[in-house]
Amino acid sequence: METIRLEDLTIGYIGKKGQPKIISSGINASLSGGELTCLIGPNGIGKSTLLRTLCGFQPKLGGKIWLHDKDLDDYTEKQLSRLIGIVLTYKPDIQNMTVEELVGLGRSPYTGFWGTLSPQDREIVKEAMEMVGISVLSQRMIQTLSDGERQKVMIAKALAQQTPVVFLDEPTAFLDFPSKVEMMQLLHRLSRTTQKTIFLSTHDLELTLQIADKLWLMEKERINIGTPQTLAAEGALNRFVERDGIVFDRDQLRVIIPS
Numbered sequence: 001m002e003t004i005r006l007e008d009l010t011i012g013y014i015g016k017k018g019q020p021k022i023i024s025s026g027i028n029a030s031l032s033g034g035e036l037t038c039l040i041g042p043n044g045i046g047k048s049t050l051l052r053t054l055c056g057f058q059p060k061l062g063g064k065i066w067l068h069d070k071d072l073d074d075y076t077e078k079q080l081s082r083l084i085g086i087v088l089t090y091k092p093d094i095q096n097m098t099v100e101e102l103v104g105l106g107r108s109p110y111t112g113f114w115g116t117l118s119p120q121d122r123e124i125v126k127e128a129m130e131m132v133g134i135s136v137l138s139q140r141m142i143q144t145l146s147d148g149e150r151q152k153v154m155i156a157k158a159l160a161q162q163t164p165v166v167f168l169d170e171p172t173a174f175l176d177f178p179s180k181v182e183m184m185q186l187l188h189r190l191s192r193t194t195q196k197t198i199f200l201s202t203h204d205l206e207l208t209l210q211i212a213d214k215l216w217l218m219e220k221e222r223i224n225i226g227t228p229q230t231l232a233a234e235g236a237l238n239r240f241v242e243r244d245g246i247v248f249d250r251d252q253l254r255v256i257i258p259s
Contacts, residue, residue: 010062041218085158106160
């Protein structure tokens, strides 16, 4: 089911002289529940700007973002906190807090001013940790975790928030290759088992091609949208990858680097 729809969206920012700097315009696309959609593209193309705009962190320059058939601008911050979960790239500087306590912060949109967790909240936190396989870490201090463990904790926190949409900014950054594979497999599985809309930006192209349901490939002033197989057949992935002898095999969905 469609959860987010972009209608003639223009993204960018306002320059120092008050003039709009357009990064991409005329974006028409949608995101659906039960799918893992990955945003890829060259460095500096505007992936972070698009992600921040979809999250509501950065104002759009034109067009509409519909969330459950309601304009994103018409939601309050509290309402959005119950609809969109966000996992950012940066490593949180958190000391003297257990994994369970941090995941429990995902319940803050529901717990009121004092943030006291009810028995139901605690059960939701427990389920979120189980879903990402970190129950055994529940009493570990955050500062003792590896990068991969910490990222799973942040995903569990987003799951505890119980939002239909989860946005992630480069969730595999800082991870070794086996952990990258495990993370992408986890996110794909969660999209299926929870029927959430999961949308993430990434630079891990070959891994993304194997796991993503859909791709958003940003080029200058346009976004190509489709399955990995569709974008390969259309030549969009070749345009993105191929340079200086590097070849993209559209049949095998892999990059070939000549020896």
